[in-house]
Amino acid sequence: MDRSAPPLTIVSATPGIAWPALPDAPGAALLAILFQLEQSQWWPTERLQQAQRRQLSVLLSHSRDRVPFYGSRLPRDWPDAADATAWEAAWQRLPILRREEIQAADASEAMLADALPPGHGEYREVFTSGSTGRPIRAVRSQLWELVWSAFTIRDHLWHCRDLTGTLAVIRESSAGKAAYPQGDTQQGWGFSSAGVFETGRLVSLNVTTPVDQQLEWLVRQDPDYVLSHPSILARLAAASREAGSRLPRLRQAMTIAEALRPEARQAIEAAWNVTVADVYSTREAGYLALQCPDHPHYHVQSEGLRVEVIGEDGQACAPGETGRVLVTPLHNLAMPLIRYDIGDMAEVGPPCPCGRGLPVLTRILGRRQNMxxxxxxxxxxxxxxxxxxxxxxxxxxxxxxxxxxxxxxxxxxxxxxxxxxxxxxxxxxxxxxxxxxxxxxxxxxxxxxxxxxxxxxxxxxxxxxxxxxxx
The missing domain is CATH 3.30.300.30 (ANL, C-terminal domain)
Structure with a gap:
């Protein structure tokens, strides 16, 4: 993949101004976050942790006062964020949030804040896919979605994607939408990117489409980028090799939703002669980690959430060790998830040679219950x-x-x-x-x-x- 950064064109929302562009208020806020992310990725670990503690202290205070579920779950006195030793000791004493607690009927509404601070916007409801057959309801704020958009764009910027190209997406869609043979087409890569930057076409196809039809559709679209589940792309890569089909414009494959196995990465890269960039995320918590632009491992998105990987003894795992993944989104004050056990296992890695201070996960192993x-x-x-x-x-x-x-x-x-x-x-x-x-x-x-x-x-x-x- 070409690692030179393509030019980005910001869309102006101000009448009479074409350049330099003046975006609307949400676009300006998004660019402000991106400016800060560009700096913070290079911070040393200690500075990242101190900034996290400041935001987590705000989250804890709000959760204790505005969210019934946490009223008796969180202590009223909390150490100052500058006192790392006392703060971290208090954090470790907080109970781990289980999926079953969120699913409990009497806790569903109790986990919602009775009010949001000014500027956080409306409540937005989503449901996780429920890999165990038991989906959970999650509620997010509009502000949280703005932060989510910033990490979407960070992933594009890290991997030097040309946003004016065509992005093909094969994933779940609403009934009747994105059906073969045409799929669905829209101008722009979605609200995260197209709201601020000039972007190309987004073409999509329902993931339930048979593989031979997926391949025919993909060849016909001739995209610059393709995004889907690792198992889907591995099957497509094998099918394209068998059929002798080519994707001449393809620059990168992007994988989501499932654990990316090394053999799947190798198969995709060998068949299409492109790199694979993986994303580790969940609907209820957002982006957990993005693949490093220089290495196949992952960087935790520490500006958006705290990720803990703990062993059976409850202690943090050292590099090379595997443990349970706990997440705490920093900015979702609508339905806070504090030390939420998402059910995954991951392996901690050493600091990255790229120089970013963001923590490293070497491997995402998948669901603990599927051991x-x-x-x-x-x-x-x-x-x-x-x-x-x-x-x-x-x-x-x-x-x-x-x-x-x-x-x-x-x-x-x-x-x-x-x-x-x-x-x-x-x-x-x-x-x-x-x-x-x-x-x-x-x-x-x-x-x-x-x-x-x-x-x-x-x-x-x-x-x-x-x-x-x-x-």
């Missing part, structure tokens, strides 16, 4: 290496996609998307492969189908643990 459960209570990540995948393809050559579901402590179900029904010998080879990979004590069943189903949000997980947490 392999062993009879003795142990959990481990069921990650497949390139050798493991080669073994599975060798066992069943018509394989297009797979998903492994743990149905019980001793039962693994292997679902296969195949171009033809596998033979009895191939099914036996899959069973042998699974027992070698995961353990000889597992009972393994195999199911073949033309296409593996996705969640209602279009997501795909290659390993799913169906054992209840209490089981």
């Amino acid at each position: 392999l459960r062993l009879p003795g209570g142990e959990r481990r990540w069921p990650l497949l290496s390139s050798g493991d995948l080669a073994g599975l393809v060798e066992a069943v050559p018509p394989l297009r996609q797979y998903r492994i579901e743990q149905k019980a402590l001793d039962h693994l179900h292997v679902a296969l998307a195949v171009t033809r029904p596998p033979s009895a010998a191939e099914e036996a080879a899959v069973i042998a492969w699974a027992r070698k990979k995961f353990g000889a004590g597992f009972r393994v069943t195999v199911e073949a189908m033309a296409e593996l189903p996705r969640t209602t949000a279009g997501k795909f997980e290659d390993f799913v643990c169906d054992i209840p947490e209490s089981g």
